[in-house]
Amino acid sequence: MRRRTTAVAGSLLLLTVTGCGAADMTKQASPFANAQGSKTVNLSVQSWVGAQANVAVVQYLLEHELGYRVDTVQVDEVPAWDALSQGRVDALLEDWGHPEQEQRYVKDKKTITRAGDLGVTGHIGWYVPTYFAKQHPDVTNWKNLNKYAEQFRTPESGGKGQLMDGSPSYVTNDKALVQNLKLDYQVVFAGSEAAQITQMRQFAKEKKPFLTYWYSPQWLFKKVPMTEVKLPAYKEGCDADPEKVACAYPHTPLQKYLNTDFAKNGGKAAAFLKKFKWSTEDQNEVSLLIADQKMTPEEAAKKWVDSHESTWKAWLS
Amino acid sequence: MATVTAPVPRIALPGVLKHRAVHKLLLLALAAAVLVPLANARWASGSWPDALTVDLTDPLTRTSDWIIDNRDSHPLFLYFFGHVSNAVVLSVRAVYLVLLAAGWAGVTAFAGLVAWRVAGVRLALGTAAAFLACGLLGMWVPTMQTLALMVVAVLASVVVGAVLGLAAGLSDRMDRILRPVLDTMQVLPAFAYLLPVVLVFGIGVPAAVLATVVYAAPPMARLTSLGLRGADKEVLEAVESLGSTARQRLLTARIPLARKELLLGLNQTIMMALSMAVIASVIGAGGLGDRVYQALASVDVGAALAAGIPIVLLAVVLDRVTGAAGDGTPGAGRSGRAQWAYALGATLVVAVAARLLGRLDWPDAWVLNIAEPVNRAVDWMTAHLYSGVPVVGGTADWAGHFTTWVLDPVRDGLQGLPWWSVLLIVAALAWVIGTWQTALTAVLAMATIGVLGVWKPSLDTLSQVLAAVAVTLVLGFAIGITAARSDRFERLLRPVLDVFQTMPQFVYLIPVVALFGVGRAPAVAAAVVYALPAVVRITTQGLRQVDQAAMESARSLGATSGQQIRQVQLPLARPALLLAVNQGVVLVLAVVIIGGLVGGGALGYDVVFGLAQGDLATGLVAGAAIVCLGLMLDRVTQPTERRAKKGA
Numbered sequence: 001m002r003r004r005t006t007a008v009a010g011s012l013l014l015l016t017v018t019g020c021g022a023a024d025m026t027k028q029a030s031p032f033a034n035a036q037g038s039k040t041v042n043l044s045v046q047s048w049v050g051a052q053a054n055v056a057v058v059q060y061l062l063e064h065e066l067g068y069r070v071d072t073v074q075v076d077e078v079p080a081w082d083a084l085s086q087g088r089v090d091a092l093l094e095d096w097g098h099p100e101q102e103q104r105y106v107k108d109k110k111t112i113t114r115a116g117d118l119g120v121t122g123h124i125g126w127y128v129p130t131y132f133a134k135q136h137p138d139v140t141n142w143k144n145l146n147k148y149a150e151q152f153r154t155p156e157s158g159g160k161g162q163l164m165d166g167s168p169s170y171v172t173n174d175k176a177l178v179q180n181l182k183l184d185y186q187v188v189f190a191g192s193e194a195a196q197i198t199q200m201r202q203f204a205k206e207k208k209p210f211l212t213y214w215y216s217p218q219w220l221f222k223k224v225p226m227t228e229v230k231l232p233a234y235k236e237g238c239d240a241d242p243e244k245v246a247c248a249y250p251h252t253p254l255q256k257y258l259n260t261d262f263a264k265n266g267g268k269a270a271a272f273l274k275k276f277k278w279s280t281e282d283q284n285e286v287s288l289l290i291a292d293q294k295m296t297p298e299e300a301a302k303k304w305v306d307s308h309e310s311t312w313k314a315w316l317s
Numbered sequence: 318m319a320t321v322t323a324p325v326p327r328i329a330l331p332g333v334l335k336h337r338a339v340h341k342l343l344l345l346a347l348a349a350a351v352l353v354p355l356a357n358a359r360w361a362s363g364s365w366p367d368a369l370t371v372d373l374t375d376p377l378t379r380t381s382d383w384i385i386d387n388r389d390s391h392p393l394f395l396y397f398f399g400h401v402s403n404a405v406v407l408s409v410r411a412v413y414l415v416l417l418a419a420g421w422a423g424v425t426a427f428a429g430l431v432a433w434r435v436a437g438v439r440l441a442l443g444t445a446a447a448f449l450a451c452g453l454l455g456m457w458v459p460t461m462q463t464l465a466l467m468v469v470a471v472l473a474s475v476v477v478g479a480v481l482g483l484a485a486g487l488s489d490r491m492d493r494i495l496r497p498v499l500d501t502m503q504v505l506p507a508f509a510y511l512l513p514v515v516l517v518f519g520i521g522v523p524a525a526v527l528a529t530v531v532y533a534a535p536p537m538a539r540l541t542s543l544g545l546r547g548a549d550k551e552v553l554e555a556v557e558s559l560g561s562t563a564r565q566r567l568l569t570a571r572i573p574l575a576r577k578e579l580l581l582g583l584n585q586t587i588m589m590a591l592s593m594a595v596i597a598s599v600i601g602a603g604g605l606g607d608r609v610y611q612a613l614a615s616v617d618v619g620a621a622l623a624a625g626i627p628i629v630l631l632a633v634v635l636d637r638v639t640g641a642a643g644d645g646t647p648g649a650g651r652s653g654r655a656q657w658a659y660a661l662g663a664t665l666v667v668a669v670a671a672r673l674l675g676r677l678d679w680p681d682a683w684v685l686n687i688a689e690p691v692n693r694a695v696d697w698m699t700a701h702l703y704s705g706v707p708v709v710g711g712t713a714d715w716a717g718h719f720t721t722w723v724l725d726p727v728r729d730g731l732q733g734l735p736w737w738s739v740l741l742i743v744a745a746l747a748w749v750i751g752t753w754q755t756a757l758t759a760v761l762a763m764a765t766i767g768v769l770g771v772w773k774p775s776l777d778t779l780s781q782v783l784a785a786v787a788v789t790l791v792l793g794f795a796i797g798i799t800a801a802r803s804d805r806f807e808r809l810l811r812p813v814l815d816v817f818q819t820m821p822q823f824v825y826l827i828p829v830v831a832l833f834g835v836g837r838a839p840a841v842a843a844a845v846v847y848a849l850p851a852v853v854r855i856t857t858q859g860l861r862q863v864d865q866a867a868m869e870s871a872r873s874l875g876a877t878s879g880q881q882i883r884q885v886q887l888p889l890a891r892p893a894l895l896l897a898v899n900q901g902v903v904l905v906l907a908v909v910i911i912g913g914l915v916g917g918g919a920l921g922y923d924v925v926f927g928l929a930q931g932d933l934a935t936g937l938v939a940g941a942a943i944v945c946l947g948l949m950l951d952r953v954t955q956p957t958e959r960r961a962k963k964g965a
């Protein structure tokens with residue numbers, strides 16, 4: 001009975017809403033938003049823990065200080081731009097630089113608005129575990145990497161040394177770098193960051209040598225200390241042609257982006273997200289609580305919020 | 318998700334088969350003798366010749382750009398896809414709000430009462446317990462989100478499936494057109510569907526629901542058609558002689574007679590949709606799947622399990638309840654209706670009571686944290702098994718050896734073979750086991766892979782599939798034979814199989830990395846774990862259905878139990894074993910693709926890359942190659958009898 005009435009009511013509703021006129025998909029929000037009559041903010045979480053830390057703290061403050069409901073959805077970097085442009089999510093809190101998408105959505109279509117720095121500077125590079133770098137100090141220069149290829153070999157790297165890369169969604173030039181720097185290495189994609197971290201911890205437990213694509217800020221450095229391998233220095237524009245890259249990765253000030261409509265009409269939530277800015281140490285603290293101590297993001301955020309009142313009060317004013 | 322819908326076919330006489338097989342092979346050899354020198358002279362290369370590939374990168378990139386640029390302005394999107402998407406959002410939302418309004422007590426009571434009416438007291442208690450367990454794990458809201466999505470997706474799949482099934486069941490021509498399409502859709506790995514749907518609908522619930530419908534509708538269509546065609550001819554004639562119209566015949570006789578198949582179709586659709594619920598989290602489905610996915614990102618197996626268990630519970634409950642509805646007798650008229658009314662009334666009372674008590678949300682205090690103990694167990698396991706175990710070596714060493722001694726040689730061997738010989742092998746295998754049509758489909762599928770320019774990665778994936786299938790079959794047959802001989806073992810095994818079969822594949826990924834490191838070995842391991850239950854189940858069933866008289870006479874002739882198995886049971890259960898191989902191959906392929914997330918590389922990586930980077934060119938080509946690979950593997954392992962019998 002009840003189901004039938006809902007079905008009838010539902011289909012009537014559908015008819016009235018969809019019966020005529022155009023339906024712009026880009027104006028449709030998530031069906032789970034705004035349930036139970038409260039204002040909802042949709043945040044995209046990327047798969048790495050630093051991004052989870054941003055979202056956890058923002059979510060905690062939105063819910064407990066501003067009275068919003070927050071829904072999060074995990075999306076990879078490039079699709080997140082897409083979702084942001086369509087209004088499926090309202091904010092993207094940590095972007096590592098996607099010039100092509102920025103051109104398309106921020107400059108041309110104006111569906112996405114910049115919301116300033118996150119306050120954290122990101123850097124991608126090649127790393128070896130510190131215990132290995134201490135025994136072999138010269139491994140930290142790329143010119144000597146070929147000497148150690150033998151030691152970095154695994155069953156997956158087929159006779160060459162293994163350079164482990166993470167998720168396919170991350171910014172990487174590693175294949176081109178290996179080729180252009182004439183290194184005797186094979187790039188092996190772990191396929192996801194989770195798999196990469198699991199493998200690195202497993203190697204570290206046995207004190208085995210490994211060479212990996214990694215980035216900072218990252219909580220794993222606290223658990224597995226790693227030293228960066230120097231690549232040829234980064235110069236503006238040296239990574240313009242993806243095929244010919246032969247230089248290190250830049251230092252990127254991470255950016256926040258908001259959906260344009262949300263930025264205009266998002267009220268207190270939008271104002272708060274524009275002001276949200278914290279340091280690398282803060283982010284790492286929360287990340288470590290989540291990923292290493294296995295706290296839920298909410299508990300971790302609460303712990304941080306309770307002890308950093310002056311920092312977050314400024315975002316709300 | 319047991320797709321064991323094929324009826325057990327009769328056994329071909331070995332002598333005839335042998336004769337026919339030799340015949341076919343001779344013909345094939347003849348064709349090869351003519352064609353191979355030609356092909357070899359024209360395109361002499363080991364791998365697929367470049368001259369025969371078509372590069373789709375440019376047109377696909379242009380298509381993708383066009384869609385992104387016109388998504389918010391072109392009439393096609395505004396007046397068609399927009400409405401579809403809108404309808405999905407609104408209906409999911411409606412269901413979700415109803416579920417929230419009913420509160421946890423109302424939903425649990427309703428589910429329990431429905432189960433009670435349909436399937437009896439024991440299942441009702443089980444259902445209620447399952448829902449309470451979801452709340453206890455702290456997953457009530459995500460469970461409701463997934464449930465809302467599932468309700469809409471399953472309803473849509475059932476409608477689409479039933480319409481297609483009616484068409485195929487009533488018209489022979491439609492049946493001929495639809496059969497191969499449905500057959501194909503059933504073997505496709507879910508991962509291959511995601512990218513095109515995302516491109517059109519964007520990340521989010523509409524894309525997830527539509528991908529689920531595409532994945533879950535085929536079984537409903539197949540079984541509807543099967544049910545309509547299988548109706549008792551005599552009953553139909555009797556109805557016809559009463560002078561009823563075609564429509565009356567359909568509504569009063571053919572559909573009621575097909576009830577069992579229809580309910581089985583519903584059951585399978587629900588199972589497929591649930592298994593998709595997690596995979597769809599990659600494209601923003603939200604709910605439980607998203608929790609699993611997020612937990613795995615922080616390498617938190619415990620939390621992933623806490624979100625995975627509700628999925629398993631939902632699956633088991635829905636499977637049993639719909640299964641019972643299929644077996645049970647139709648509801649008994651008036652008294653049945655009165656009891657339904659009571660059930661609904663009781664639900665309302667409970668829901669209102671909960672609302673008045675202010676207990677609509679699941680109370681936070683009643684949440685049990687299982688993540689921590691699970692993680693501790695996983696840590697212990699990986700710490701003690703990874704390496705340095707005396708005598709047998711650690712799991713990492715096994716993985717290394719498996720990669721070096723099995724995966725590498727198979728891959729290099731396949732990639733080293735001249736391209737035409739791969740086609741020949743495929744043709745020979747498919748023809749000997751199936752008909753010339755299956756052989757032709759298989760060869761064309763394989764050739765398409767070459768034309769798409771992903772020959773090498775496809776053979777890499779194929780090598781992983783072959784290795785995983787080999788391991789799965791050895792283990793599966795061994796366990797299956799043991800289970801068929803011991804009732805007690807089978808009873809112990811059943812719940813384990815249920816859980817492994819419904820557990821979202823993603824949950825396996827992190828533990829296998831912890832045990833086997835990053836690479837192809839963990840992908841293979843995950844595939845084996847996932848495919849094993851189906852193989853064990855079909856093997857056990859097949860062996861148990863072997864004629865008892867034959868077993869009895871073997872025993873009376875003094876055959877040892879080894880002889881009984883080898884010379885009586887296995888040969889007689891041959892069709893079931895072939896079906897097990899077929900199912901094993903299809904399931905293994907699905908997980909090997911997901912293995913792209915743990916370093917499996919090859920096609921799986923390309924699909925993941927395409928999704929992650931929004932790169933249609935890479936993702937769609939890899940997706941198409943997976944489709945072809947799935948088609949080829951299915952046809953190569955598909956016994957003739959299966960198709961012949963199904964046409965009935």
